Amino acid sequence: MDDDGLHARLKAYEGRPAAVAGTGRDPVNAPMIRHWCEAMGDGNPAYTGPDAIAPPTMLQAWIMGGLGGHGGRAPAYEELLAVLDEAGCTAVVATDCEQEYVRPLRPGDEVAFDTVIESVSERKTTKLGTGHFVTTRTDVRVGPELVGTHRFRILKYAPARRRAAPPERRPRPVVNRDNAGFWEGVREHRLLLQRCASCAALRFPWLPGCQSCGCPEWDTVEASGEGTVFSYVVLHHPPFPAFEPPYAVVLVELAEGVRIVSDVVGMPYDKVRIGMPVRLEFRRYDDELTLPVFREVTA
Amino acid sequence: MNAGDVLPPLEIEITRTLIVAGALASRDYQDVHHDPEAARAKGSPDVFMNILTTNGLVGRYLTDTFGPQARIHKVAIRLGAPNHPGDTMVLRGTVEEVREDDTVVVRITGDNGIGRHVTGTVTCAVPGAAREGHGIGSVTVTLREDDPR
Structure with missing residues (x-):
């Protein structure tokens, strides 16, 4: 069906009842x-x-x-909802x-209601997706007395396909001969630092040569896992696949004196603070990816 | 009270608990208000607050501000940016009109971290509102203990 045809069909429901002589499931009551x-x-x-009295804004709850x-x-x-469902507007x-609110509702009041379909909009495109606005109007009564009116608008829509629909995997690390030892350590849940064979300076991230003396020979030292937050940034924009902003990217200074960029897990992004003591752990993100992350050390 | 008076803002922490408790207290069992997976399947990043809870919070904002003697007659709200867990919404209000019969019309907004969650108009009766010298400042604002201010 084309848009005009669908809209004409939808318009035909305007003025028709959405609920007739409905009754509240419970009388107005103190527990609710x-x-x-x-x-x-x-x-x-x-x-x-x-x-x-019942909170006036509670009207619809009854x-x-x-x-x-x-x-x-x-x-x-x-029927109207079914036509919209068929047209793909399932959400x-x-x-x-x-x-x-004509008069306050009080415990013991038994509400009854009638609802009419006031209008059905033409096709509208919104951030959520494309669909139709359906407006209903409900008269709420206690006995013959009108106690309130309630106009309600919903959007029945076809959800827009989200770009990140399949959960994105985190980016893969680039492993090369200069840093392969580091990733091997991570696989064994060990955070390995390089130590210069000549001057014993520790370095991180992994590099082919010593920053202090240039010596290409090295061995490794396993980090104790203790550290403190040296600095951090909170990323709000732009979003990257597999990362949901806002999130904190943290520079941790390890007890050994070198620094590593990582995450503080188990904590909202806005609670991360410079100087916060943290401890290393390893988090598995998927079958192929485990990363060193940090968690706040609480007293 | 006069047109143009600005109401003190009210900060509401949007917790998962508030979203779920509000949905259930309003008898709204739509899964998008309590089930994150279902919400994601429908194109939303997480559960979000239902409109009845927003309506209830707007009502609370007005009676917190004007006191329990205030009677709310009309509330009209429109929703925009959804309230997801972890966010904070700040409700603000401006008096638009004070009628001789003590009817007060207030324009309200509620902003969260991603935009404007709600805009609306509340019409209420505030005894003495039309009297000279009855300012918003003279009304006690009741906040929950866990409010950050």
Whole structure:
């Protein structure tokens, strides 16, 4: 079906009912109010005690289907959602909520509701994907009395394909004859430093010759694994495959005096601090890749 | 209170717990609000806050600011950048209108680390709002103990 054909078909649902004589799954009640207030961190005393009212913004919670599903949903609404599903718009996200509270709800109130499909937009392309906005309007009543209205807009959309859809693997290290010994050490969970055979200066990263005296002969020393954060940067942009910004890239000064660029794991990027004591560990990222990383040493 | 008055901001830490507790307290069992794998399968990097929780936080912001005697009559919100775990949202408000009958209209915004999560308008009755000298500064703002400020 072309876009115009689909939109005409969708438009036909405007004005049709989405729910008829639906009823709230539970009467307005103090436990649900308390759970709501705890979740929101809302300490308003108006929501507790013998004269408690329900938080007004809780209106929609009283008409939600919950895990049991929506009892009062009308066939027209199910059909509309099915047409959108068929058109590939399988995902849904709420975008707008407009509520008017005619009178406060109180524990014991039993709500009933009717919902009408107000409008279905033409095809819109958003960051999430392309789809249609569906706007419904619900009248919430207690007995014959209108207590609130609730206009709700959702976007039914076809999810845009994310560039990083298959989880990207971390970049592979370039292993050559000058650094092969280092990677062999990593495979055995040993962090090896080079030591000059002539002047005994330690060096890292691995190099063919000594930075101090130029001597090409060397042997290795295994790092103790103790170190401190010498410096770090937090990377926000640009994103690279397999890395989710923001993240901290850390320069660790090892107890032996040389420095290594690595990660501090087990800690949010914004908690990393210069001078923080850290200890080496080895993290396996996939079948072929294990890397030395660091973790904060806590007292 | 006068049009143009700026409300003190409210910082909300977007924890995974808040997202899940808010979804369940609002009886919203959409998997994208509690299941990270399902959220990723639907094109989102992680779970995200549902609109009912945002609505509830906006309501809390207004009554925290104006006090428990304030009555909220209307809330209209539009969502933009999603609230993912680990982020912080800062709710801000500006008084747009104070009517003679103490009705106050407030424009609110909520910004997180990736952009503007919510924009909206709240209409509420604040006893004495239209009286000369009733400023926002005279109202006690109640914050949770774990709020960073």
